Amino acid sequence: MGMKCSFSLLFLVLFFSRVDALFAHGLLHCQFTSPDDVVYLEQIFFNKVLQIQYNSTLGKYTGYTEKTKEIAEGLNKNPKFIKEEKKMN
Numbered sequence: 211m212g213m214k215c216s217f218s219l220l221f222l223v224l225f226f227s228r229v230d231a232l233f234a235h236g237l238l239h240c241q242f243t244s245p246d247d248v249v250y251l252e253q254i255f256f257n258k259v260l261q262i263q264y265n266s267t268l269g270k271y272t273g274y275t276e277k278t279k280e281i282a283e284g285l286n287k288n289p290k291f292i293k294e295e296k297k298m299n
C-alpha cells in the first residue's frame with residue numbers, strides 16, 4: 211500500500227514540477243475511517259495553498275484554482291488514469 215501511494219504521488223509531483231518545483235509539496239493520506247474502510251487522499255500544495263486533491267471516496271480529482279480545475283477535469287476524463295488510482299484501494 212505504502213509503495214503504491216508513493217508512486218502515485220511521485221507521478222503527480224513530476225507532473226507539476228515543470229510549473230513550480232521549489233514551492234510544491236504533496237501530502238498523501240491513507241485514512242482508516244473504519245477497520246475496513248480506507249480513504250485514499252492525495253493533496254498537492256503550492257506556496258502552502260491546496261491546489262488539487264484526489265479523494266478516493268469521490269473517486270476523482272478536484273481542482274481549487276483555474277489552472278488545476280482544468281487539470282483535474284482532464285485527469286477525471288482519462289479513464290485509464292482513474293482506473294489506476296482506484297486500484298490503489
Ligand SMILES: *[C@@H]1O[C@H](CO)[C@@H](O)[C@H](O)[C@H]1NC(C)=O
Binds near residue numbers: 251265267
Ligand atoms: C472525501 O470525500 C468524502 C465524500 O464526499 C467526504 O466525506 C470526505 O470529507 C472527503 N475528504 C476530504 C479530506 O475532503
